[in-house]
Amino acid sequence: MTTEPPPGSGGGEPPEDDPFRKRPPRQEPPQSPYGQGQPPSGAGQGSPYDASHDPYGGGSGQPPPFGGGPYGGGPQGGDPYGGYPADPLSGMPPLADSGKRTLARIIDMILVFIVVSLLAWAFGVAQYTVDADDIEFGKTFGRELLAAILYVAYDTILTAKSGQTLGKKWLGMRVANLDNGSTPSTQTSLIRALVLWVPFAFCCACVWTAICGGWSFFDKPYKQGLHDKAAKTVVVSTR
Secondary structure (H helix, E strand, C coil), X not given: CCCCCCCCCCXXXXXXXXXXXXXXXXXXXCCCCCCCCCCCCCCCCCCCCCHHHCCCCCCCCCCCCCCCCCCCCCCCCCCCCCCCXXXXXXXXXXXXXXXXXXXXXXXXXXXXXXXXXXXXXXXXXXXXXXXXXXCCHHHHHHHHHHHHHHHHHHHHHHHHHHCCCHHHHHHCEEEEECCCCCCCCHHHHHHHHHHHHHHHHHHXXXXXXXXXXXXXXXXXXXXXXXXXXXXXEEEEXXX
């Protein structure tokens, strides 16, 4: 029995020249246990190698490769016992450490926060107050909207370009599609960024970031944050 790989990320097939795209393993032709020669002498009429006595029913005297025998199973390259799907991470680098991912996210947050603060000051939406009588909703919402736009744009553009924000690049990690290891498309990167940053900007701030990103500490087997699950991505090491 075969299973399909996890569904694509919704952004179409990755380009053929993507250096990170997984390549299918080279298929080797099945080798005869007798090498290049013929079956042992006596493998004629009435022998166990004769087509009429072939227990596999194929007339070749050899079992079909990987699961075509009397017990079923998948095609060549699959599980001969028909029990488990192929591992999507096969052929990809190891998954990135969740602690390093957290540190990279903090670096990204600080970098974008500096830009948000400067622009908010320039546009006059930088003031906050703890006095309920002095709260100016327009300024508060304006800063939140500015933060959401910049965080989402930062994450989307850099992830779609190389799979790496600055924090991930400096710490040796990248985002990859779970199904084929390629760099995520713009659509996939946008979905990932929206799930991570919109709640952060408008309501939950660091609490949502801790929940969304911290999910990778407990998730098995792919160490995905909630934003990774939404976009069907993983974070792998580049070192």
